[in-house]
Amino acid sequence: MMKIKDVVALLDGSVITGIENNESSVDMAFASDLMSDVLTVKTDNLLLLTGLVNVQAIRTAEMSDITCVVFVRNKRVTEEMTTVARENRITIIQSPYSMYKASGILFEAGIQPVY
Amino acid sequence: MHFEFKVEGGNFSRAGFPSSEVKKRLKQLNVDGSVIKRTVVALYEAEVNIVAHAYSGVISVDIDAGKIIITLADEGPGIPDIRKAMEIGYSTATPEVREMGFGAGMGLSNMNSNADKLEITSEVGKGTTVVITNYFHE
Ligand SMILES: Nc1ncnc2c1ncn2[C@@H]1O[C@H](COP(=O)(O)OP(=O)(O)OP(=O)(O)O)[C@@H](O)[C@H]1O
Ligand SMILES: [Mg+2]
Numbered sequence: 001m002m003k004i005k006d007v008v009a010l011l012d013g014s015v016i017t018g019i020e021n022n023e024s025s026v027d028m029a030f031a032s033d034l035m036s037d038v039l040t041v042k043t044d045n046l047l048l049l050t051g052l053v054n055v056q057a058i059r060t061a062e063m064s065d066i067t068c069v070v071f072v073r074n075k076r077v078t079e080e081m082t083t084v085a086r087e088n089r090i091t092i093i094q095s096p097y098s099m100y101k102a103s104g105i106l107f108e109a110g111i112q113p114v115y
Numbered sequence: 116m117h118f119e120f121k122v123e124g125g126n127f128s129r130a131g132f133p134s135s136e137v138k139k140r141l142k143q144l145n146v147d148g149s150v151i152k153r154t155v156v157a158l159y160e161a162e163v164n165i166v167a168h169a170y171s172g173v174i175s176v177d178i179d180a181g182k183i184i185i186t187l188a189d190e191g192p193g194i195p196d197i198r199k200a201m202e203i204g205y206s207t208a209t210p211e212v213r214e215m216g217f218g219a220g221m222g223l224s225n226m227n228s229n230a231d232k233l234e235i236t237s238e239v240g241k242g243t244t245v246v247i248t249n250y251f252h253e
Pocket of ligand 1: 036037160164165167168169189191192193194200201205206207208216217218219220221222223224243
């Protein structure tokens with residue numbers, strides 16, 4: 001388990017939406033650009049790392065009860081995405097790191113994988 | 116309670132709006148969180164299938180005290196072999212659909228595991244109808 005504000009610090013990230021969730025925690029993480037796969041994950045309170053930057057990534061988070069989405073490589077988040085994220089209290093974090101590096105850092109810091 | 120949504124084939128930016136509305140209603144009705152998640156995941160998969168594979172569709176939602184029945188009827192190419200389409204990895208998705216993060220051939224089997232009852236009927240050249248039923252209590 002890790003606080004979202006600690007995830008932000010570890011990933012040198014910036015919080016785009018959901019700064020009010022800073023003190024809440026995530027249990028596990030999953031990294032994928034494939035929303036088909038993310039939708040099969042049953043774990044709640046999950047953190048998603050992805051390089052897929054579109055509104056479907058946020059919708060997928062909404063349906064799967066994913067509370068925090070990290071977009072790697074500082075990809076540009078659209079207004080449509082932030083609107084849907086705010087409606088659903090989803091935290092969006094942008095990180096300059098690659099998927100590999102970001103995943104490695106969080107894994108090492110103790111966030112558990114799903115599989 | 117009955118309500119309906121229209122779905123446009125190819126319109127990925129609106130995909131998810133009906134699922135989102137259903138989620139809100141079920142929350143207002145204090146339905147168990149895990150039932151809500153299973154229902155909206157199955158619905159969202161079915162919705163994305165219309166957007167990805169069909170031309171247009173209508174989603175009808177019926178909620179009573181014990182269950183939700185969602186019917187997704189589309190006009191589209193239909194599914195020639197439903198059993199094969201259910202197999203994990205079978206997909207006819209276009210490169211555009213794959214770029215959106217879908218098209219892995221996982222949706223139908225995921226719908227099957229998130230729905231208490233899943234009925235699919237299809238006519239090639241006409242369209243496909245998917246009925247998802249989930250019960251609020253065991
Ligand atoms: N509503 C539909 N109309 C026409 N064909 C469909 C429809 N739904 C599914 N299919 C067919 O069944 C195949 C498998 O569907 P499924 O949802 O399992 O995978 P997918 O949509 O291709 O990818 P994914 O769901 O993993 O994003 C599709 O590729 C398509 O050929
Ligand atoms: Mg699908």
